[in-house]
Amino acid sequence: xKQDTPPLALEVTHLTxxxxxxxxxxxxxxxxxxxxxxxxLGPNGAGKTTLIQLLLGLITETSGTIHILGMDLKKDxxxxxxxxxxxxxxxxxxxxxxxxxxxxxxAKLYGIRDYKDQINRLLTLLEIHSLKDSLTRHxxxxxxxxxxxxxxxxxxxRLLFLDEPTASxxxxxxxxxxxxxxxxxxxxxxxxxxxSHNMKEMQEISDRIIFLYQGKILVSGTPAAVLDHFKENSLxxxxxxxxxxxxxx
Amino acid sequence: MNLQRxxxxxxxxxxxxxxxxxxxxxxxxxxxxxxLVWGFITIYLQRxxxxxxxxxLFFLGALLLWxxxxxxxxxxxxxxxxxVWSKNLLNLFVSPLRPCEFLAxxxxxxxxxxxxxxxxxxxxxxxxxxxxxxxxxxALIPFTLNLLVMGWSIGIISMSAILRAGQQAEVLAWGLxxxxxxxxxxxxxxxxxxAWIQPVALALPSSHIFEGMRLVLETGILPYDSLIKxxxxxxxxxxxxxxxxxxxxxxxxxxxxxxxxxxx
Numbered sequence: 001x002k003q004d005t006p007p008l009a010l011e012v013t014h015l016t017x018x019x020x021x022x023x024x025x026x027x028x029x030x031x032x033x034x035x036x037x038x039x040x041l042g043p044n045g046a047g048k049t050t051l052i053q054l055l056l057g058l059i060t061e062t063s064g065t066i067h068i069l070g071m072d073l074k075k076d077x078x079x080x081x082x083x084x085x086x087x088x089x090x091x092x093x094x095x096x097x098x099x100x101x102x103x104x105x106x107a108k109l110y111g112i113r114d115y116k117d118q119i120n121r122l123l124t125l126l127e128i129h130s131l132k133d134s135l136t137r138h139x140x141x142x143x144x145x146x147x148x149x150x151x152x153x154x155x156x157x158r159l160l161f162l163d164e165p166t167a168s169x170x171x172x173x174x175x176x177x178x179x180x181x182x183x184x185x186x187x188x189x190x191x192x193x194x195x196s197h198n199m200k201e202m203q204e205i206s207d208r209i210i211f212l213y214q215g216k217i218l219v220s221g222t223p224a225a226v227l228d229h230f231k232e233n234s235l236x237x238x239x240x241x242x243x244x245x246x247x248x249x
Numbered sequence: 250m251n252l253q254r255x256x257x258x259x260x261x262x263x264x265x266x267x268x269x270x271x272x273x274x275x276x277x278x279x280x281x282x283x284x285l286v287w288g289f290i291t292i293y294l295q296r297x298x299x300x301x302x303x304x305x306l307f308f309l310g311a312l313l314l315w316x317x318x319x320x321x322x323x324x325x326x327x328x329x330x331x332x333v334w335s336k337n338l339l340n341l342f343v344s345p346l347r348p349c350e351f352l353a354x355x356x357x358x359x360x361x362x363x364x365x366x367x368x369x370x371x372x373x374x375x376x377x378x379x380x381x382x383x384x385x386x387x388a389l390i391p392f393t394l395n396l397l398v399m400g401w402s403i404g405i406i407s408m409s410a411i412l413r414a415g416q417q418a419e420v421l422a423w424g425l426x427x428x429x430x431x432x433x434x435x436x437x438x439x440x441x442x443x444a445w446i447q448p449v450a451l452a453l454p455s456s457h458i459f460e461g462m463r464l465v466l467e468t469g470i471l472p473y474d475s476l477i478k479x480x481x482x483x484x485x486x487x488x489x490x491x492x493x494x495x496x497x498x499x500x501x502x503x504x505x506x507x508x509x510x511x512x513x
Contacts, residue, residue, distance in 0.1 A: 017505075019504065019505060024505075049508070050505065053505065053507070053508055056343045057343075057502075058339065058342060058343065058502065058505075058507045058508060059502055059503075059505045059507070059508075060499070060502045060503045078345050078347055079345075081343060081344060081345045082345040084343075086339070086340075086343045088339070090336075091336055091339045091340055092335060092336035092337065093335065093336075093337055093340060094261065094264075094265065094331070094335040094337055095335060096264075096265050096268065096269060096335075097261070097264045097265065101261075101264045104260070105257050105258075105260060105261040105264070106257075106340070106344065108253055108254065108256065108257030108260070109254050109257045109258075109341075109344045109345065109346050110344060110345060111251070111253060111254070111345070151340065
C-alpha cells in the first residue's frame with residue numbers, strides 16, 4: 001500500500017556559497033518534510049550559520065536553489081517570510097520597549113489579525129505573561145530567550161529557524177526550553193530547523209540530524225543512524241571524532 | 250507597499266521616544282544651542298557692523314533652515330542606528346518588511362522629527378530675538394520640502410555607508426551633513442567660495458535653497474529658477490541615494506555582512 005509522504009517544507013538543491021574564494025557552503029542538497037525537527041550539527045566553521053542565513057535570504061547564494069513551502073526564495077521572499085520565522089540567542093530586541101510593545105510591533109509587521117489574543121496566548125504559553133509590561137532590558141537571559149521565541153511564534157510559522165536557542169541558558173532553563181520546543185512542535189505542527197552545540201539537546205529533540213563539515217553534508221539521518229554511521233554511542237563522541245580527526249570517515 | 254508594516258515601524262520608534270527623555274531632549278537641545286550661540290553672535294555683529302543689510306534675518310533664517318535639513322537627515326540615520334544598537338536589524342530583515350517599507354517608515358519619522366524641531370526652533374527664535382521665520386512667506390513650503398528631501402538623501406547615504414562598513418562608520422550619521430555645509434551657501438553666497446569649488450556648491454540643492462531664501466528675504470520675490478534647480482537636483486540625488494541603498498543591500502547580502510551588522 002502506498003504511504004502518504006508529508007509535503008516538503010524545505011528543498012535545497014546544489015546550494016553553494018563562496019566568500020572571496022572560500023567556500024562556506026559547498027554544493028549542499030537536502031529536504032525537510034513538514035513537521036520534522038531537523039538539527040544542524042557541525043564544528044565551528046562547518047557552515048551552519050551561513051546555511052541558516054542563506055535559507056532566510058540574509059545572504060545571497062553563489063549557486064543553487066532554495067524552495068521553502070513550495071516557493072522559490074528568490075522570487076517570493078516576502079511571501080515566504082510571512083510564513084516562516086527565526087530566533088537566535090545572538091539577536092536581541094529593542095530593550096527600551098516592553099515585552100508587549102515589542103511583540104505588538106512584530107505582530108503588525110507579520111500582519112497578525114487577532115494579534116492581542118495571539119500575544120496573550122504566547123506570553124502565557126512561555127510563562128512570561130506577568131512580565132508583559134516590563135521593559136525588555138530588565139529581563140534575564142532565559143526570559144529574553146522566551147521573548148525571542150514568542151516573537152518567532154507570532155505568525156504561527158510553518159517553518160521555524162532557531163540558531164542556538166539555548167546557548168545562553170542555564171541547564172534548568174535549557175531543559176525547559178527543549179520541552180517547550182517539543183510542545184510547540186506538537187501543538188502548532190511547526191517544522192523546526194535549528195543549530196546547537198548542545199549534543200544532548202540535539203539527540204533528545206531531533207527527528208533527524210544533518211551533520212555538516214567544511215561546508216558539506218557529512219551524514220544525514222536519525223540520531224540513531226548518525227551514531228550507527230560513526231560507530232559511537234553519543235553525538236558528543238561523534239562531534240569530537242569529526243572535529244579532531246577530520247571527517248573521520 | 251504595505252502601510253500596516255510602515256505604521257508598525259513608526260510605532261516602534263514612537264514607543265522608544267515616549268519613555269526616553271534624553272532622546273526627546275536631543276531633538277530640541279542642539280537647535281536651541283545653535284540658536285543661542287549663533288543668535289547672540291548675530292546680534293553682536295549687527296551692533297558692530299551696522300551696514301550689513303538684514304543680517305539677523307539672513308543668519309537666523311539660514312540657521313533655522315539648516316537645522317531642518319539636519320533633523321531630516323538624522324530622522325533617517327539615527328533611526329537606523331537605533332536598530333543596529335538594539336541588535337534588532339536581523340529580526341526586521343527576516344520579517345516580511347520590505348526595504349521600501351523600511352525606508353518609508355524612516356522618512357515618516359524624519360518628517361516628524363523635522364517638524365517638531367523646526368516648530369520649536371521657530372518659536373524660540375521668535376521669543377529670543379523677535380525673529381519670525383514665517384516672513385519668508387509661502388516660499389517656506391517649497392524650500393522646506395526641498396530641505397526635507399535633501400536631508401533624506403544624506404540620511405540614506407549615511408545609513409548605507411553604516412550598513413556596508415559597520416558601526417565604525419556611524420560618525421557619518423552626525424558628520425555627513427556638516428561635510429557639505431561649507432559648500433551649501435548656508436550663511437554666505439556661493440560667490441564667496443573659491444572659483445574651483447563653486448561648481449560643487451551649485452551641484453547641491455542646498456545652495457540653491459539658501460541662495461533662494463536670501464533673495465526672498467531681500468526682495469520678497471520667490472526665485473523660481475532657484476527652486477526649480479533645487480527640485481531637479483534633489484530628484485537626481487534622492488534617486489541616487491535610494492539606488493545606492495539597494496546596491497549596498499545587495500553587496501552586504503552577497504558578502505554576508507548583514508549578520509555582522511545585526512549582531513555587532
